[in-house]
Amino acid sequence: MIAVKNLKKQYKEAVVLDVDSLEIPKGECFGLVGNNGAGKTTLFRIMLDLVRPTQGEVTIEGYQVNQTEEWKKFTGAYLDEHMLLSYLTPDEYFQTLRKIYGMSEADLELHLEKFTELFNDEVRGKKKYIRDLSKGNLKKVGIAAALLGKPEVVFLDEPFENLDPSSQIRLKKLILKEKEESRITFLISSHDLNHVTEICDRIVLLEKGKIIRDLHEKSEMMSELEAYFTG
Ligand SMILES: Nc1ncnc2c1ncn2[C@@H]1O[C@H](COP(=O)(O)OP(=O)(O)OP(=O)(O)O)[C@@H](O)[C@H]1O
DSSP states (O other): OEEEEEEEEEETTEEEEEEEEEEEOTTOEEEEEOSTTSSHHHHHHHHTTSSOOSEEEEEETTEETTTOSGGGGGEEEEOSGGGSOTTSOHHHHHHHHHHHHTOOHHHHHHHHHTTHHHHTTSSTTOOOOGGGSOHHHHHHHHHHHHTTTOOSEEEEESTTTTOOHHHHHHHHHHHHHHHHHHOOEEEEEOSOHHHHHHHOSEEEEEETTEEEEEEOOHHHHHHHHHHHHHO
């Protein structure tokens, strides 16, 4: 389980995140939505110990993220391209991660095969550095890397952004399959209400740093969100 308690982030006088309590059970596909500046990325960054909260704590499987590194062993994330090594090609990058995770070549191949459709022959086997990839292809590399090493928890910040429509559909299928087969706890932020409601079991809506809806009922998610965003 992931638990957030009394979490606050303040930049000078501005409180950008204020979450009293949030619990995400193991295996849940958790969707996070909200308008620009609502605090989605800040919440993910604090949960991954990339930003220090002003107050409060986050635990992943009982490990307080800013007190121990244990949770990193089973957590994958792709928030933005800063998480990649831009001076490598995607193949070199995957090889580097393979060595870090102590995976065999065969296991890496097995993992990357799942991404064949999504990569669409534009990512592997090319002599292009990560820094020269298109935004969509960067995202594909980051997502494949986040899912490497059999993580139990995976954070994806706006995974559908910059992907062409075919890639969005392929990614959606891939996440659904992973969710079914591996029981990964996914935390996905998105501006795409259709995709996020389709794949997630639960959607939390942030407004000015606060949770204002916590939707569990699949049949009501879309109408509730549409009413909020059009209202
Ligand atoms: N380093 C910082 N200094 C000051 N303010 C910051 C800093 N980082 C984030 N903020 C502010 O925190 C608020 C939340 O930003 P955040 O990026 O978390 O929102 P978001 O929901 O991810 O937005 P978007 O949908 O545009 O990606 C914004 O008002 C942003 O300007």
